[in-house]
Every structure is written in C-alpha cells, then in structure tokens.
Amino acid sequence: MRNKSVVQTETLPQSDALAQLNRQMIVILDFGSQYSELIARRIRETQVYSEVLSYRTTAEQLKQLNPKGIIFSGGPSSVYDDRAPECDPEIWHLGIPVLGVCYGMQLMVKQLGGKVLPAQKREYGKASLLIDDPTDLLTNVEDGTTMWMSHGDSCAELPEGFEVLAHTENTPCAAIANYDKKLYGVQFHPEVVHSIGGLALIRNFVYHICDCEPTWTTDAFVEEAIREIRARVGEKRVLLALSGGVDSSTLAFLLHKAIGDQLTCVFIDQGFMRKLEPERLVKLFQEQFHIPVEYVNARDRFLALVAGVTDPEEKRRRIGHEFIQVFEEASKQLGPFDYLAQGTLYPDVIESADTNVDPKTGERVAVKIKSHHNVGGLPKDLRFKLVEPLRKLFKDEVRKVGRSIGLPEEIVQRQPFPGPGLAIRIIGEITAERLDILRDADLIVRQEINRRGIYHDFWQAFAVLLPIRSVGVMGDQRTYAYPIVLRLVSSEDGMTADWSRVPYDILEAISNRIVNEVKGVNRVVLDITSKPPGTIEWE
Numbered sequence: 137m138r139n140k141s142v143v144q145t146e147t148l149p150q151s152d153a154l155a156q157l158n159r160q161m162i163v164i165l166d167f168g169s170q171y172s173e174l175i176a177r178r179i180r181e182t183q184v185y186s187e188v189l190s191y192r193t194t195a196e197q198l199k200q201l202n203p204k205g206i207i208f209s210g211g212p213s214s215v216y217d218d219r220a221p222e223c224d225p226e227i228w229h230l231g232i233p234v235l236g237v238c239y240g241m242q243l244m245v246k247q248l249g250g251k252v253l254p255a256q257k258r259e260y261g262k263a264s265l266l267i268d269d270p271t272d273l274l275t276n277v278e279d280g281t282t283m284w285m286s287h288g289d290s291c292a293e294l295p296e297g298f299e300v301l302a303h304t305e306n307t308p309c310a311a312i313a314n315y316d317k318k319l320y321g322v323q324f325h326p327e328v329v330h331s332i333g334g335l336a337l338i339r340n341f342v343y344h345i346c347d348c349e350p351t352w353t354t355d356a357f358v359e360e361a362i363r364e365i366r367a368r369v370g371e372k373r374v375l376l377a378l379s380g381g382v383d384s385s386t387l388a389f390l391l392h393k394a395i396g397d398q399l400t401c402v403f404i405d406q407g408f409m410r411k412l413e414p415e416r417l418v419k420l421f422q423e424q425f426h427i428p429v430e431y432v433n434a435r436d437r438f439l440a441l442v443a444g445v446t447d448p449e450e451k452r453r454r455i456g457h458e459f460i461q462v463f464e465e466a467s468k469q470l471g472p473f474d475y476l477a478q479g480t481l482y483p484d485v486i487e488s489a490d491t492n493v494d495p496k497t498g499e500r501v502a503v504k505i506k507s508h509h510n511v512g513g514l515p516k517d518l519r520f521k522l523v524e525p526l527r528k529l530f531k532d533e534v535r536k537v538g539r540s541i542g543l544p545e546e547i548v549q550r551q552p553f554p555g556p557g558l559a560i561r562i563i564g565e566i567t568a569e570r571l572d573i574l575r576d577a578d579l580i581v582r583q584e585i586n587r588r589g590i591y592h593d594f595w596q597a598f599a600v601l602l603p604i605r606s607v608g609v610m611g612d613q614r615t616y617a618y619p620i621v622l623r624l625v626s627s628e629d630g631m632t633a634d635w636s637r638v639p640y641d642i643l644e645a646i647s648n649r650i651v652n653e654v655k656g657v658n659r660v661v662l663d664i665t666s667k668p669p670g671t672i673e674w675e
C-alpha cells in the first residue's frame with residue numbers, strides 16, 4: 137500500500153480486511169500516471185470496488201489480495217529508460233486478467249518479449265479507433281469511436297500469443313490481446329471522458345473478462361465500514377474532529393451508528409470560521425441530531441500562532457499542528473481517547489502527498505501542491521491512532537454515503553470549506569481586522585447566492601481578501617482600501633474546476649453590497665482561472 141503520509145500505517149489496513157472478506161476487487165497498479173485515480177473512479181462507477189496500489193506490489197501480495205483483475209496505469213516513463221518502473225514478472229503467470237493502459241501496455245509487451253519503439257509520430261489528443269475484432273474487450277465499442285491518446289512510444293512487435301484488436305491511423309497496435317492468458321493492452325486512455333467508447337471497454341473488462349458483479353454499492357460500503365470500525369476500535373473511545381462539513385458530518389453519523397456513545401465529537405473554533413457558522417453547527421448537532429458536540433473556543437491561540445506569518449505552507453503547517461495540539465488537550469480533559477477520527481478524503485491525500493514516479497530512479501517524487509491540514513499538517517509523533525474510513529472516497533461518493541445514512545440534504549449538499557478556513561483566504565498576514573472584513577464580505581456572497589436559490593450551482597462560492605490596497609472614491613472622499621476577490625467555481629470532485637459564468641446582475645449586486653457595506657473594502661474583482669492551472673483556494 138502507498139506510504140502516503142507519515143501516519144498511513146496507523147490507518148485502517150483496508151486491503152487486508154478486504155482480502156479477508158474476499159470482496160470482488162480490481163487492483164490498479166500505478167506507474168505514475170495522472171489518471172490512476174481516475175481509473176479507480178471509473179471502475180467504482182461500474183459498482184465494483186477498486187484500489188490503487190504501487191507498481192512495486194509483488195505477485196505474492198496480489199495473490200493474497202485475490203483481485204478479480206489488474207489494471208496497469210499509464211506513466212511518464214519510456215519502458216527503455218534506464219530505471220523505468222517494472223512490475224514483478226510473476227504477475228503475468230497469476231492467471232488473473234490484466235489490462236495494460238498506455239505505459240502499462242508497453243510494459244506488458246516488453247516484458248513478454250515484444251518490442252516497443254519511439255513512434256513515428258507522437259499522438260496527443262483524440263484519435264479514431266478502427267476496430268479489427270469487435271468481440272470480447274471491444275464488444276459494443278463502435279467502430280471509429282473517439283479514444284484519447286497521449287504517447288510517444290508505440291508497440292512495434294507483439295509478444296507471442298498476442299493479436300491486434302484495433303488500430304488507429306498512427307498506431308498499428310492500439311488494442312491487443314492474448315485471449316488464452318487474458319492479457320489485454322490499450323495504447324489509448326479509456327478512463328478519460330474524451331474517450332467516447334472508454335466506459336464500454338471498461339465494463340467489458342470488468343464484467344465479462346474479470347467476471348465481476350456490480351455489488352459495490354453505497355449500502356455495501358456503509359455496512360462494511362461499520363464492521364471495520366467496530367473491529368478496529370473495539371471498546372475504546374474515539375474523538376471525532378467535527379467541522380460541520382460534509383465529510384466529518386457523514387463520519388459523525390457513520391461512527392455514531394457504529395459505536396454509539398464511545399464517540400465524542402469535538403469542534404474547534406479556530407477563529408477562521410465563516411460568520412455565524414460555529415453557533416449553527418453546535419445547535420444543529422445537539423438539537424436536531426442529538427449527537428453531543430464539545431465546542432472548543434481556540435480563537436485567540438490560533439490567531440496568535442499565525443500572527444506575522446505570510447507563507448501559505450507555513451500557515452497550513454502551524455494550523456495543522458495546533459489542531460492536533462488542541463485535540464490532545466481535549467483528549468486529556470474529556471478522554472482518554474485512543475483514536476482520532478477525521479473526515480479525510482482521497483483528494484486530500486492525493487494533493488498533499490507524492491503521486492509521481494521519477495522516471496530515472498523509479499522512486500515517487502514529491503509533487504506536493506499544498507498540505508491539507510489534516511494530512512500534511514500531522515506531526516510525526518501523533519499520539520492518536522487515526523480512524524479515517526472515508527480516506528478512499530471522492531466527495532460525490534461521500535455525499536451518497538451521507539445521504540444513505542440519514543444526513544439531511546442541507547449538509548449533504550454543503551459546499552466544502554477548508555479546515556484552515558479563512559486563514560488561507562486572507563493572502564499574506566492574518567489580523568483580527570482582516571478576518572472581520574472577510575467574514576462580512578463572505579456573508580454577503582452567501583446571502584446573495586442563497587437569495588437567488590443558486591447555491592447548488594457552485595462547487596464553492598466565496599470571497600478572498602488581498603493584502604494590497606488601491607485607491608477609490610466614495611462620497612467625494614478618497615479611499616485607500618482592500619480589494620475582495622470573488623471565487624465562484626464549478627467542479628465534480630475538487631480535482632479540477634472551472635470558474636462559473638455568473639450573470640452580470642448577480643455579480644453587480646454582490647459587488648455593490650460589499651463595497652457599500654463592508655468597511656475597509658473599496659473594490660471587488662472576479663477570479664476567472666480554472667483548475668488547473670489555478671487551484672480553487674488562493675493559498
């Protein structure tokens with residue numbers, strides 16, 4: 137299993153537990169592709185469980201896990217690079233169906249005795265797939281369908297026992313198979329949305345070649361998560377870090393179901409929350425859900441901690457550490473607790489950690505984008521063991537889980553709010569004054585959006601305060617004040633995002649109100665950057 141963070145070893149040993157349950161699963165071996173997690177998503181969309189593991193996973197380990205199929209991801213290396221990542225060659229003899237994607241296919245070809253060469257023409261983008269064998273892997277994949285390519289190498293000679301299933305204008309071996317051994321390879325990327333026939337191909341592999349049944353449903357996840365939590369925690373007590381967001385609220389419901397009053401929820405008011413949120417959250421949980429919440433007012437200490445700090449990563453690091461500090465203190469007062477539960481999701485883990493393989497060394501290289509406080513901010517000597525049952529899920533999957541265990545729609549549909557809160561929406565130094573300004577501006581954004589019933593049109597809609605000032609004129613007086621940035625984005629899972637095309641009259645209303653009502657602001661600007669290349673938050 138990937139060693140994503142220093143505390144990974146303390147999290148649920150999911151794979152082992154899964155193996156014991158003998159659940160049908162497809163394993164993805166990651167050779168450093170941008171799309172490895174996307175392949176996992178696609179498989180899960182077919183309602184079959186899937187996990188991404190390192191390309192170093194051995195045949196022996198795979199035998200223990202007993203997956204129904206294995207997918208080799210693409211990767212940035214060329215199979216003939218000096219230290220290109222290779223798989224355990226015993227994998228070819230396990231008798232488990234394998235689908236190699238791009239680099240994965242090239243590796244299959246090379247290791248089994250065929251030839252891979254730099255292609256005559258590199259191929260990036262859409263290509264028309266011409267089908268030579270419309271059965272098996274390519275059943276229901278239309279001849280001439282669009283598939284998405286991204287490669288510089290190509291298969292020049294097939295290994296023994298293989299045949300060509302499809303080609304494109306530039307690529308003679310676009311899809312190949314050794315039917316006897318159930319080994320398949322595709323030069324294109326069936327997992328990306330631009331590959332029109334991609335999902336049909338994936339379904340053929342999963343259902344017909346690997347013989348899986350669509351049994352990994354939300355209900356099955358909930359049932360199993362509850363079983364695993366109980367088995368792991370036993371009679372011990374668990375402290376849940378509750379922010380009131382979708383993830384930790386879903387987790388609160390899940391844990392409440394699993395271990396009842398062994399659970400204590402702690403909400404930390406770090407002073408960077410949105411206006412009126414802390415009060416609302418505590419009331420909602422206590423009065424409506426009857427789940428008690430310990431409210432910890434830590435405003436002053438967090439503010440003191442970030443005073444004068446302008447570096448975004450340093451802010452995140454300090455806030456992350458302080459969170460744990462406060463939990464440890466709470467544990468002394470209310471506990472003791474052996475476990476700390478957090479609503480950590482897959483994207484938090486991916487973005488905080490290293491996900492790429494260095495083509496030269498075969499090692500994972502850090503491409504840390506930003507440290508999500510709940511992952512990168514954790515200290516090495518964490519006293520708690522972590523319980524993070526949502527760690528493998530994407531946001532939309534969590535929403536489904538939440539809904540299925542009775543979380544009200546109001547929370548299920550909530551826009552995400554980062555743990556470090558407004559601290560990472562004030563660029564540069566954080567002061568009490570700037571916090572007040574941003575809180576007021578942010579409330580106006582929310583009010584104007586809610587008033588029009590368009591809250592759910594956005595993945596997130598919020599305000600950012602910039603630490604610069606510009607000149608304006610109000611009531612014939614010169615002003616010299618901060619600008620507010622409007623960040624309004626749509627997204628499916630937070631991994632990519634686009635800026636929302638909001639009608640001008642709404643932008644106008646928001647801008648007018650902010651400039652008129654929020655003291656200290658004299659200008660409103662709109663962020664029109666997608667992710668990538670931007671990120672959703674500004675720090």
Ligand SMILES: Nc1ncnc2c1ncn2[C@@H]1O[C@H](COP(=O)(O)OP(=O)(O)OP(=O)(O)O)[C@@H](O)[C@H]1O
Pocket residue numbers: 376377378379380381382383384385402403404405406477478479480484510550551552553554555556
């Ligand atoms: N103020 C807080 N008090 C206690 N725990 C927190 C707080 N903020 C964040 N956390 C913990 O950190 C985790 C990650 O935060 P994150 O914002 O990603 O998730 P969330 O708040 O549960 O959901 P959402 O992404 O919808 O806001 C939370 O699930 C929660 O366990």
Ligand SMILES: O=c1[nH]c(=O)c2[nH+]cn([C@@H]3O[C@H](COP(=O)(O)O)[C@@H](O)[C@H]3O)c2[nH]1
Pocket residue numbers: 452487506507508509510552553554555556596630631667670671672673674675
């Ligand atoms: O709990 C969190 N702790 C963090 O440190 C954090 N940083 C970003 N986010 C949220 O993650 C999504 C992707 O954000 P970015 O595009 O800014 O990386 C967006 O939805 C962000 O709001 C965070 N959530």
Ligand SMILES: NC(=O)CC[C@H](N)C(=O)O
Pocket residue numbers: 169209210211212213214237238239240286287288289290
């Ligand atoms: N997307 C990939 O897997 C690329 C594989 C290999 N680096 C190539 O260029 O052919």
Ligand SMILES: [Mg+2]
Pocket residue numbers: 379381382552553554555
């Ligand atoms: Mg949150």
